[in-house]
Amino acid sequence: MLLSPYATLGDRLRIGVLIGWCALVLAFLVLPIFVPVPLSVNSEAFFTFPLAGFSWRWYEEVLGSDQWREAIWHSIVIAIGATVLATGLGTLAAIGLTNPRLPARRVIMGILISPLIVPVVITAVGAYLFYARFGLASTFSGIILAHTAVASPFVVVTVGASLANFDRALMNAASICGARPWTAFRRVMLPAILPGVLSGAAFAFVTSFDELVISLFLASADQRTLPMQMFTGLREHLSPAITAAATLMMSLSIVLLIVADRLAHRGRRD
Amino acid sequence: MPVQASETDALVRFVGVQKSYDGHTLAVRDLNLDVNRGEFLTLLGPSGSGKTTTLNMLAGFERPTRGEILLAGRPVDRLPPYQRDIGMVFQNYALFPHMSVAENVAFPLSVRRVARAEAEQRVKRALATVRLEAFGDRRPGQLSGGQQQRVALARALVFEPALVLMDEPLGALDKKLREHMQIEIKLLHEQLGLTVVYVTHDQSEALTMSDRVAVFHDGEVVQLGPPDTLYSRPRTPFVAGFIGENNLLPGRCETVEGAGATIRLQDGTMLHATPVGAVAPGARVVVAIRPEAIRLAETGDNVCRALVRSVIYLGDHQRLICDVANGATLTVKVPPGPGATAGETQALAWSAVDCLAFAADASTDATLNEEWNA
Numbered sequence: 001m002l003l004s005p006y007a008t009l010g011d012r013l014r015i016g017v018l019i020g021w022c023a024l025v026l027a028f029l030v031l032p033i034f035v036p037v038p039l040s041v042n043s044e045a046f047f048t049f050p051l052a053g054f055s056w057r058w059y060e061e062v063l064g065s066d067q068w069r070e071a072i073w074h075s076i077v078i079a080i081g082a083t084v085l086a087t088g089l090g091t092l093a094a095i096g097l098t099n100p101r102l103p104a105r106r107v108i109m110g111i112l113i114s115p116l117i118v119p120v121v122i123t124a125v126g127a128y129l130f131y132a133r134f135g136l137a138s139t140f141s142g143i144i145l146a147h148t149a150v151a152s153p154f155v156v157v158t159v160g161a162s163l164a165n166f167d168r169a170l171m172n173a174a175s176i177c178g179a180r181p182w183t184a185f186r187r188v189m190l191p192a193i194l195p196g197v198l199s200g201a202a203f204a205f206v207t208s209f210d211e212l213v214i215s216l217f218l219a220s221a222d223q224r225t226l227p228m229q230m231f232t233g234l235r236e237h238l239s240p241a242i243t244a245a246a247t248l249m250m251s252l253s254i255v256l257l258i259v260a261d262r263l264a265h266r267g268r269r270d
Numbered sequence: 271m272p273v274q275a276s277e278t279d280a281l282v283r284f285v286g287v288q289k290s291y292d293g294h295t296l297a298v299r300d301l302n303l304d305v306n307r308g309e310f311l312t313l314l315g316p317s318g319s320g321k322t323t324t325l326n327m328l329a330g331f332e333r334p335t336r337g338e339i340l341l342a343g344r345p346v347d348r349l350p351p352y353q354r355d356i357g358m359v360f361q362n363y364a365l366f367p368h369m370s371v372a373e374n375v376a377f378p379l380s381v382r383r384v385a386r387a388e389a390e391q392r393v394k395r396a397l398a399t400v401r402l403e404a405f406g407d408r409r410p411g412q413l414s415g416g417q418q419q420r421v422a423l424a425r426a427l428v429f430e431p432a433l434v435l436m437d438e439p440l441g442a443l444d445k446k447l448r449e450h451m452q453i454e455i456k457l458l459h460e461q462l463g464l465t466v467v468y469v470t471h472d473q474s475e476a477l478t479m480s481d482r483v484a485v486f487h488d489g490e491v492v493q494l495g496p497p498d499t500l501y502s503r504p505r506t507p508f509v510a511g512f513i514g515e516n517n518l519l520p521g522r523c524e525t526v527e528g529a530g531a532t533i534r535l536q537d538g539t540m541l542h543a544t545p546v547g548a549v550a551p552g553a554r555v556v557v558a559i560r561p562e563a564i565r566l567a568e569t570g571d572n573v574c575r576a577l578v579r580s581v582i583y584l585g586d587h588q589r590l591i592c593d594v595a596n597g598a599t600l601t602v603k604v605p606p607g608p609g610a611t612a613g614e615t616q617a618l619a620w621s622a623v624d625c626l627a628f629a630a631d632a633s634t635d636a637t638l639n640e641e642w643n644a
């Protein structure tokens with residue numbers, strides 16, 4: 001496919017080198033992500049290959065123990081809260097930021113995107129010190145708010161991208177047809193930008209669901225999230241249960257992103 | 271003079287309306303314009319003259335910087351577009367791409383919460399009006415440009431607005447389709463008793479369709495009147511040059527006697543002309559002569575000899591490009607048939623009534639330059 005029908009020896013060599021290079025990149029950058037998957041079904045408590053045998057015992061431990069189940073539940077609640085907030089706010093921000101009449105659009109955009117650029121530890125410390133003043137430290141609301149801050153840039157970017165292809169004259173058309181702003185948004189703009197909103201929401205969910213540093217600062221022992229549970233598990237007693245939890249998280253993320261992608265494509269085809 | 275509308279006839283009134291986007295340049299200068307009920311009024315002008323701005327202020331997309339717009343006698347300053355009950359057709363159609371044709375047309379009804387059965391009836395009727403009954407289930411993207419334009423028309427008419435705005439609705443169509451749609455829109459206007467404010471920069475479109483035309487130039491209405499008046503009695507050289515075709519020649523006024531004036535052209539040729547507005551002896555003027563007002567004849571108020579440079583055959587008439595002694599070029603429109611051949615010298619004649627003299631000013635010079643550079 002990469003080779004022309006009359007490939008010379010040089011061409012073949014170059015393609016060979018290219019394929020080898022790609023294999024190396026994949027091996028060192030992507031493969032490590034999948035290492036926990038086989039380990040999670042290992043029957044022995046070792047982190048080594050080859051596997052001793054097949055077993056679901058680590059999954060049973062994760063899904064069966066109260067500690068793990070609670071952590072999963074916390075993560076889901078926080079992620080849903082952060083996703084709803086980030087999607088709503090991020091979408092509104094993107095709509096405002098693509099309006100040519102808004103002054104200082106670039107500056108505002110920079111500020112909104114800054115949680116992506118600022119080291120997350122700084123965000124975490126800042127959030128902890130700030131929220132403590134308002135009694136929001138060690139509360140789910142506080143964690144949800146802080147996660148919203150780091151998750152909404154994804155929504156701003158994806159919705160902004162789909163708005164770039166949206167003809168704003170359509171909103172004028174809807175308005176002169178008699179549609180109030182909310183109706184015009186719901187019936188004309190939203191269907192057009194839905195793909196962006198959905199993939200932004202999926203990114204927001206995954207971001208919050210995976211988030212560790214902010215949670216470590218803001219959450220008390222009662223609000224332990226799944227990544228926190230894995231992290232403390234790693235430090236305290238190295239149990240292959242983490243690999244099972246990691247595999248579960250990864251599957252959820254992959255499923256979510258695929259679903260969002262599908263929905264987005266369906267939206268575009270219509 | 272344009273017919274002055276009585277208070278009650280005006281559906282729309284612009285009173286001293288001014289619009290600036292950036293705070294110092296004026297897109298619309300000082301607009302005073304009445305649109306009468308049932309009238310087909312066209313805003314005609316070159317690109318950037320403020321037509322769309324005017325329409326958008328009437329629709330409610332833009333707010334006047336100064337002045338007031340009255341709709342059916344009520345000021346609309348605080349009225350958002352969705353409360354104005356105005357139908358509008360946009361240049362690029364602005365159909366909702368994710369809705370079917372029928373859903374697009376039903377949109378104004380559904381946002382007004384018209385009962386479903388009635389809405390269906392009205393959508394059907396509206397689609398029948400624009401002869402698209404069979405296309406209700408299609409997406410706008412599956413229609414040709416002309417069909418999309420008809421959907422846009424149906425959507426603008428379906429809720430039976432008294433006032434319909436159209437911003438260069440036919441700009442994207444080819445000539446044949448455009449002429450066809452002009453007739454359809456005109457028929458709808460008459461059948462439904464609509465008031466239409468129509469924007470175009472195509473003067474022939476404006477002349478064919480309108481009851482009255484407002485000629486825009488640099489954010490101002492330079493003349494308002496029925497097409498024939500604009501054509502036969504332009505008030506400024508700009509209108510003379512913009513509406514139809516005109517030969518424009520600079521000169522100087524020598525004498526004025528009653529309804530006549532003598533004009534000396536730059537090379538010394540003397541013309542008998544009809545002054546328009548205040549033209550004083552000694553003033554710089556621009557003379558306008560329509561190509562069809564010039565005859566191939568030896569007698570008339572004005573006679574001159576010219577070299578026929580080229581003859582252009584156009585079916586129903588032929589067009590002669592003639593070089594006059596002073597270096598100016600005259601375009602002459604004559605019936606087809608033998609009359610002139612390229613390369614020979616011809617006598618051209620026209621009457622003083624058809625030879626209008628306008629006082630010249632800075633904007634006139636700009637017009638002349640445009641003419642000559644075109």
Ligand SMILES: Nc1ncnc2c1ncn2[C@@H]1O[C@H](COP(=O)(O)OP(=O)(O)OP(=O)(O)O)[C@@H](O)[C@H]1O
Pocket residue numbers: 291292296297315316317318319320321322323324471
């Ligand atoms: N949104 C805007 N922001 C700033 N200036 C504008 C805006 N819209 C129009 N203008 C300016 O206002 C003036 C009038 O523009 P307008 O669109 O009304 O012209 P028009 O007569 O509709 O021209 P066209 O035939 O090209 O559509 C122009 O000089 C234009 O540059």
Ligand SMILES: [Mg+2]
Pocket residue numbers: 321322323
């Ligand atoms: Mg325009």
